[in-house]
Amino acid sequence: MFRHIILTDSMEHVVIIGNGISGVTAARYIRKLSDKKITMISAESKYFFSRTALMYVYMGHMRFKDTQPYEPSFWKKNDIDIVEGFVDSIDHEGKSLHFSDHSTMSYDKLILAVGSKPNKFGWKGEDLDGVQGLYSKQDLELLESNTKNCKTAVIVGGGLIGVELAEMLLTRNIKVQFLIREDRFWGGVLPEADSRLVERHMRKHHGLQLRFEDELEEIIGDETGRVDHIITKNGEKIDCQLVGLTAGVRPNIDFLESSAIETNRGILVNEDLTTNIEDIYAIGDCAEFRVPNGERKPIEQVWYTGRMMGETVAQTICGSHTSYSPGHWFNSAKFFDLEYQTYGWVWNTLKDDEAEFIWQNKEKELLLHFVFDKNSHVIKGVNTFGIRLRHEVFDHWLTIKASIEEVLTDLKAANFDPEFYKRYEEVIISEFNSKFGTTLNVRKRSWWKNTLNKLTHANDA
Amino acid sequence: MQTMLNQSISGDTTSLNAQQKISAGLGICGLLILLLATFNIEFSPLWLWLTVSLLSMAIGIIWYTKATYNGHPAGIKNNGVFFRSLSARGLIGYSVGVFLTGFYIILYFYPHLLGLNKGAENDGVIALFDPLSKTLSGNSASQWFVYGTLYTVAILFFGIKFIYKYRHSRYHIIRTISVMFFQLGFAFLIPEFMAALNGDLPYYDWKNMWPLNYYFFDQYNVNGMLNGGTIGAIMLTFGIASIFVISPVLTFFFGKRWYCSWVCGCGGLAETAGDSFRQLSDNSTLAWKIERWLIHTVVVFITISTVAVIHSYLGTDTSEYWLTKSSFLWMVAGILTLVFGWVMIFKRDKLQKDAQYGAIGFFVVIIALLMIHLSAETEHVFLIEKKTLRKQYGFAIGSIFAGVIGTGFYPILGNRVWCRFGCPMAAILGFQQKLFSRFRITTNGGQCISCGNCSTYCEMGIDVRAYAQKGQNIVRSSCVGCGVCSSVCPRGVLKLENGPVQERVDENPIIIGHDNQPRLNK
Numbered sequence: 001m002f003r004h005i006i007l008t009d010s011m012e013h014v015v016i017i018g019n020g021i022s023g024v025t026a027a028r029y030i031r032k033l034s035d036k037k038i039t040m041i042s043a044e045s046k047y048f049f050s051r052t053a054l055m056y057v058y059m060g061h062m063r064f065k066d067t068q069p070y071e072p073s074f075w076k077k078n079d080i081d082i083v084e085g086f087v088d089s090i091d092h093e094g095k096s097l098h099f100s101d102h103s104t105m106s107y108d109k110l111i112l113a114v115g116s117k118p119n120k121f122g123w124k125g126e127d128l129d130g131v132q133g134l135y136s137k138q139d140l141e142l143l144e145s146n147t148k149n150c151k152t153a154v155i156v157g158g159g160l161i162g163v164e165l166a167e168m169l170l171t172r173n174i175k176v177q178f179l180i181r182e183d184r185f186w187g188g189v190l191p192e193a194d195s196r197l198v199e200r201h202m203r204k205h206h207g208l209q210l211r212f213e214d215e216l217e218e219i220i221g222d223e224t225g226r227v228d229h230i231i232t233k234n235g236e237k238i239d240c241q242l243v244g245l246t247a248g249v250r251p252n253i254d255f256l257e258s259s260a261i262e263t264n265r266g267i268l269v270n271e272d273l274t275t276n277i278e279d280i281y282a283i284g285d286c287a288e289f290r291v292p293n294g295e296r297k298p299i300e301q302v303w304y305t306g307r308m309m310g311e312t313v314a315q316t317i318c319g320s321h322t323s324y325s326p327g328h329w330f331n332s333a334k335f336f337d338l339e340y341q342t343y344g345w346v347w348n349t350l351k352d353d354e355a356e357f358i359w360q361n362k363e364k365e366l367l368l369h370f371v372f373d374k375n376s377h378v379i380k381g382v383n384t385f386g387i388r389l390r391h392e393v394f395d396h397w398l399t400i401k402a403s404i405e406e407v408l409t410d411l412k413a414a415n416f417d418p419e420f421y422k423r424y425e426e427v428i429i430s431e432f433n434s435k436f437g438t439t440l441n442v443r444k445r446s447w448w449k450n451t452l453n454k455l456t457h458a459n460d461a
Numbered sequence: 462m463q464t465m466l467n468q469s470i471s472g473d474t475t476s477l478n479a480q481q482k483i484s485a486g487l488g489i490c491g492l493l494i495l496l497l498a499t500f501n502i503e504f505s506p507l508w509l510w511l512t513v514s515l516l517s518m519a520i521g522i523i524w525y526t527k528a529t530y531n532g533h534p535a536g537i538k539n540n541g542v543f544f545r546s547l548s549a550r551g552l553i554g555y556s557v558g559v560f561l562t563g564f565y566i567i568l569y570f571y572p573h574l575l576g577l578n579k580g581a582e583n584d585g586v587i588a589l590f591d592p593l594s595k596t597l598s599g600n601s602a603s604q605w606f607v608y609g610t611l612y613t614v615a616i617l618f619f620g621i622k623f624i625y626k627y628r629h630s631r632y633h634i635i636r637t638i639s640v641m642f643f644q645l646g647f648a649f650l651i652p653e654f655m656a657a658l659n660g661d662l663p664y665y666d667w668k669n670m671w672p673l674n675y676y677f678f679d680q681y682n683v684n685g686m687l688n689g690g691t692i693g694a695i696m697l698t699f700g701i702a703s704i705f706v707i708s709p710v711l712t713f714f715f716g717k718r719w720y721c722s723w724v725c726g727c728g729g730l731a732e733t734a735g736d737s738f739r740q741l742s743d744n745s746t747l748a749w750k751i752e753r754w755l756i757h758t759v760v761v762f763i764t765i766s767t768v769a770v771i772h773s774y775l776g777t778d779t780s781e782y783w784l785t786k787s788s789f790l791w792m793v794a795g796i797l798t799l800v801f802g803w804v805m806i807f808k809r810d811k812l813q814k815d816a817q818y819g820a821i822g823f824f825v826v827i828i829a830l831l832m833i834h835l836s837a838e839t840e841h842v843f844l845i846e847k848k849t850l851r852k853q854y855g856f857a858i859g860s861i862f863a864g865v866i867g868t869g870f871y872p873i874l875g876n877r878v879w880c881r882f883g884c885p886m887a888a889i890l891g892f893q894q895k896l897f898s899r900f901r902i903t904t905n906g907g908q909c910i911s912c913g914n915c916s917t918y919c920e921m922g923i924d925v926r927a928y929a930q931k932g933q934n935i936v937r938s939s940c941v942g943c944g945v946c947s948s949v950c951p952r953g954v955l956k957l958e959n960g961p962v963q964e965r966v967d968e969n970p971i972i973i974g975h976d977n978q979p980r981l982n983k
Binding site for chain 2: 021050052053056059060061062063066067068069071171201204205206303304307308311312315325326327328330332333334336337339341388389390391392395416417418419420421422447448449
């Protein structure tokens with residue numbers, strides 16, 4: 001592996017607290033760019049694992065070791081030191097860390113990549129045995145023991161982690177009562193048609209009950225301090241042996257309370273990921289931007305944004321000052337068997353200057369939700385369910401501000417479904433034509449990159 | 462708005478449900494009949510008991526499929542795979558491994574224990590298959606007929622299981638129908654019918670080409686084809702065209718998957734009966750290293766032994782036959798030099814360092830060997846007698862590796878042990894796939910979340926995630942294009958596709974979605 005030799009600061013010690021995707025990406029990129037001494041600290045797990053894959057371990061799809069993207073020898077080979085320990089406090093003046101076992105470590109540059117923890121909203125009984133969130137490896141181990149003799153579980157909070165938890169529990173024959181505060185699934189993010197499709201799909205799975213517009217009032221324990229039942233806001237009593245708290249996550253920054261590092265909900269950072277203290281940076285789930293980036297939230301708790309912040313901070317630390325500057329928004333998820341991808345912005349309700357085109361095939365559970373500018377017809381974003389779309393093509397269309405008509409005409413180039421899958425471009429475009437009075441035709445399929453290049457040149461000219 | 466659906470019969474995946482247990486038991490009963498027949502328990506009438514046995518297995522598999530996947534919406538259902546003894550290398554897994562291994566050892570080396578009596582009436586389990594064999598070809602059954610029948614039954618009914626399990630994917634449905642078709646038609650029925658029509662023709666599976674079919678160039682086989690009239694001549698021509706024309710062309714357009722996971726019988730069994738074991742394929746870098754050395758050694762071995770075999774029966778007089786010992790050796794040396802030269806000049810950068818060393822080493826060995834033959838008539842190759850070289854290949858590779866380890870070890874090393882570590886055909890097709898093919902697995906921009914489903918369920922032990930998380934396409938010689946990585950991916954990241962050769966590999970892509978990120982040097 002080729003490395004730049006930087007004589008002046010080759011022995012600078014970069015310490016990263018947290019070995020999730022953000023911290024690990026930072027470490028890998030710093031190593032590629034420099035010879036600095038790198039230490040990664042974690043109290044959760046010695047080696048990096050994919051947090052998003054924990055569910056598959058519980059369901060028996062994978063072993064825990066399969067969730068680790070790098071073999072143990074990788075870290076030694078790349079000269080990245082690994083320390084298992086819990087940092088109690090940071091002495092920024094002496095530039096040292098204090099561990100819970102009273103040991104210390106000094107640093108030259110410190111990156112905080114400490115992630116999140118499940119939200120708790122002060123519910124009565126939220127600290128009983130059998131009540132838990134799902135975020136860390138320890139949460140997974142706890143879930144394993146909490147579901148030993150579990151017949152019914154209540155999940156509080158209808159977001160992505162809630163769905164995952166529901167899917168996990170159903171594979172263990174546990175009935176799930178899913179409390180969702182809104183009147184539809186993931187209503188804070190998805191438009192109504194999209195929510196309805198996800199709900200319809202979830203209902204196909206036996207043992208799952210969706211309870212909309214219902215919230216947790218109180219968790220009641222038995223004499224041993226273990227959950228026995230809950231009471232909902234609507235006054236209903238549900239017997240259960242597990243309560244899953246999945247109403248979002250918040251930055252895991254309690255240990256910074258007494259420090260001089262400025263925090264709000266998360267660690268406050270500037271656009272270059274620096275905190276108010278020199279040589280301390282924060283990235284990933286725990287960072288809160290003082291000025292949000294475009295339409296993004298000030299705290300981004302997504303795998304991809306964590307990775308990008310890691311890539312960015314590594315540049316800065318290795319001498320090329322760089323601001324966090326992500327491209328077009330994208331994300332993806334899977335709701336049981338229903339795959340979802342999104343490119344660009346699709347808000348839960350249309351904005352004033354936006355128009356939409358929704359195509360769906362209810363029987364096959366397919367839905368494409370395009371949002372575009374009402375006047376210019378420039379594409380703003382797409383949600384797709386059940387049909388895979390090509391990231392590169394949509395990213396390109398967003399960059400060149402392609403119109404919805406151009407997008408639909410070349411939609412074949414954006415299809416990413418496996419070979420032989422049924423294609424729907426013709427049906428989609430004819431539905432658009434009848435809704436919007438246009439006479440568009442789908443362009444004949446060719447190699448997707450050729451289509452992409454053609455479009456670029458057309459717009460250049 | 463509330464809905465409550467009934468509890469399904471099979472929600473809990475840590476243990477088998479009642480129907481799964483009964484159906485598995487039924488299948489085992491079918492197997493038990495064969496086992497009892499092996500120990501010469503009298504079954505009469507034979508055809509009835511054979512039907513009962515095969516039907517029990519078939520119904521057992523289909524019922525088990527229903528009990529496992531029915532009532533669940535279509536989609537990836539790998540629930541409990543690592544909790545079950547059979548699929549997670551537990552006691553049952555090892556027991557099945559020992560049983561299968563034992564079966565292969567008896568099949569290859571002690572067929573009389575199965576009831577094969579040369580020159581006399583069969584008894585034991587082979588006699589049980591006599592009625593079926595006589596119906597198809599008019600001959601009594603052999604151990605290979607018994608094996609071929611069971612093999613075909615396994616591919617057909619586990620194929621149905623596979624199709625139902627992956628019923629949401631047309632790619633899997635079509636490709637599985639393809640392997641079922643090729644096994645039933647090409648490997649099982651057509652050779653039997655051909656034997657019925659013309660008893661002089663050697664057994665010929667049209668889709669099984671050299672070097673997988675390592676006896677293709679054996680003297681008896683070549684003579685059989687040469688003496689087999691028009692059909693024999695077509696066989697010989699087709700066999701040679703398969704190696705030099707058909708397979709390179711198809712591999713160029715579609716990758717080696719056209720063979721390995723669409724046509725091949727070994728692949729067919731791995732994809733169907735072996736599907737429950739794909740997660741056991743080791744995906745460490747050490748396994749990859751062993752794989753590269755082992756499989757290419759096998760290629761060299763089969764090449765040398767085949768050359769030696771052909772050399773041994775060719776004459777020296779050009780007036781008798783155009784191809785002589787020495788012109789044959791010059792021809793082989795010429796072809797190898799051309800391939801080697803082309804790779805080293807045009808494709809060197811595509812090969813890993815040790816692959817380059819390996820290629821040089823192997824090339825030197827083969828050339829040196831040929832030179833020895835040209836300069837002096839000798840009966841030995843590497844101190845081993847020429848005649849025994851091919852026999853030893855048949856024993857070590859054809860029987861022990863492909864059969865005993867390749868299939869017997871499914872529950873221990875995964876379902877593609879043979880394809881991955883031993884198959885010379887896979888090595889040759891893979892070599893081409895890596896250097897000269899339109900096939901690749903495309904990574905969908907920046908969508909990978911490193912979850913590892915792809916790497917876990919890759920039967921060839923490819924660490925797919927290592928590429929996907931960097932935004933790289935996957936172009937690996939060992940990939941058989943089964944498409945399961947793409948299916949198990951929860952984020953729609955992987956797509957098998959054929960496209961322009963030039964754009965296949967981007968070693969150092971920008972991960973899409975982070976446009977301003979400078980590229981790193983490798």
